[in-house]
Amino acid sequence: MSALNSDDLACFVCVANTQSISRAALELGADQSTVSRQIARLEAALDTRLFHRSGRGVVLTESGSTLLGYARQVAVTLSEARAAVRKSTAQGPSQLVIAAQPTIANTAFASIGTALKQRFPATRLRFAEGLASPILAWLAAGEIDVALLYLPEQQGALKVDVLLEEDLTLVTPTSWSHLGLTFPVRRLGEVPLILPSTGHGLRVLAESLAARAGTTLNMALECDASNTVSMRLVEDGCGATLLPFAAVADRVAQGRLHSARLVEPVVTRQVVLATARNRTVVPELWDIMQTVRQSVRNIVMSGAWPGARLV
Numbered sequence: 185m186s187a188l189n190s191d192d193l194a195c196f197v198c199v200a201n202t203q204s205i206s207r208a209a210l211e212l213g214a215d216q217s218t219v220s221r222q223i224a225r226l227e228a229a230l231d232t233r234l235f236h237r238s239g240r241g242v243v244l245t246e247s248g249s250t251l252l253g254y255a256r257q258v259a260v261t262l263s264e265a266r267a268a269v270r271k272s273t274a275q276g277p278s279q280l281v282i283a284a285q286p287t288i289a290n291t292a293f294a295s296i297g298t299a300l301k302q303r304f305p306a307t308r309l310r311f312a313e314g315l316a317s318p319i320l321a322w323l324a325a326g327e328i329d330v331a332l333l334y335l336p337e338q339q340g341a342l343k344v345d346v347l348l349e350e351d352l353t354l355v356t357p358t359s360w361s362h363l364g365l366t367f368p369v370r371r372l373g374e375v376p377l378i379l380p381s382t383g384h385g386l387r388v389l390a391e392s393l394a395a396r397a398g399t400t401l402n403m404a405l406e407c408d409a410s411n412t413v414s415m416r417l418v419e420d421g422c423g424a425t426l427l428p429f430a431a432v433a434d435r436v437a438q439g440r441l442h443s444a445r446l447v448e449p450v451v452t453r454q455v456v457l458a459t460a461r462n463r464t465v466v467p468e469l470w471d472i473m474q475t476v477r478q479s480v481r482n483i484v485m486s487g488a489w490p491g492a493r494l495v
Contacts, residue, residue: 188229190262193255195222196234200252204241277304277329277466282476283312283319284332286411287431288455291489292332292480299479300472315408316385323460330472332480335454336385344456345473347480350492352389352451353443355415355432356424360442367444369451373399376423378414381406390426393451415441428453429491454495455480 199208199219209216227234234248244252280300284293293311300309312319312328316336322328324341335344354367354375372394379401380387394401404423407414414425415432419440426446435441457473459465466472483489 188226189222190258192222192226192229193258195219196226196248197252197255197259199223199235199242200244200248200255203243277307277468277472279308279310280304280330280466280472281310281312281328282330282332283314283322283328285316285319285334286313287428288332288334289313291430292483295483295488296476296479299475303471303475304468315380317383323458324462326460326463329459329466329469330476331458332455332476333458334385335456337388341461342458343461344458345477346495347455347457347477348484348489348492348494349452349454350428350430350489352426352446352453353429353432353491354424354446355418355427356442356444357418357421358439358442359421360424363442363444365444366447368448369393369446370397370399370448372397373402376402376404378404378407378417378423378425380408384408386426389451389453393446430489433490455492 195208195212195214198211199205202208202211205216205219205223209219212219223234230247230251232247233245234251235242236245282293282296289311297309297311300307312322314322316333319328319331319333320336320342323331332347335346336342354363354372356363356375372390377390379390390401405417407417407425411427411431414427415435417423418425419435429436429443429445432441432443436443457476459469480489481494484492484494
């Protein structure tokens with residue numbers, strides 16, 4: 185016996201209520217042949233006649249009368265299910281955990297938090313900050329739901345949605361301002377650098393840039409602490425570092441640091457929304473992602489994310 189189809193049952197109820205194939209077709213916005221096929225398919229599935237047909241319309245058979253009660257129950261159940269799902273969607277998940285790399289967190293978390301609390305007031309929201317490697321591990325382990333980070337070299341276990349791109353800059357003490365507002369990548373080997381240890385995304389990128397330019401990085405020291413610590417080390421004259429302009433814009437404006445855009449070639453990094461392919465996603469993920477994307481868009485459009493360009 186074929187499985188019953190809820191659409192066919194809904195069509196059957198409409199025909200039973202109107203006692204007419206043609207009137208049911210008008211109410212359903214379908215043609216009569218489609219309605220007739222649905223009724224025929226339902227009769228074949230049940231192996232019984234559901235209607236007596238005449239020139240004046242259709243009348244339920246005894247089997248049809250029996251089915252009508254059940255079909256109406258199915259309609260009520262489906263309606264209740266739709267209402268329950270809509271209510272759940274409106275309320276949002278019970279908890280949502282979002283992580284970001286430091287520069288992104290500092291620039292975007294306040295706006296994203298405000299938008300998400302307005303959209304999902306009942307959701308318990310938690311933010312986490314970390315470097316790329318721990319964030320990727322948190323995603324894989326299911327400890328966070330969504331991440332905002334710079335697009336990693338390896339994306340096999342991730343689903344990513346690109347939000348924006350920004351140029352990478354050489355950040356130096358103000359006493360090095362003679363370097364100018366741009367700095368060629370080929371000269372990176374001339375500058376003592378403060379970067380994360382081997383394996384971190386920024387360090388991998390810097391080493392790749394140096395290798396393509398035919399030079400070797402001149403490491404002054406390694407720093408796996410926050411960008412704030414790295415910038416303080418630069419201020420104190422311990423070396424230079426590589427950061428997007430948004431991370432240093434305030435200190436540059438205050439005259440505490442100097443920033444030069446990397447050129448020849450221009451070096452850009454993409455900021456993405458990432459989720460794990462191998463983990464069960466939170467409910468309403470699409471709505472959450474759209475809310476985050478719009479928040480980021482608003483930040484960039486307002487000029488509050490210096491140096492960023494929407495993609």
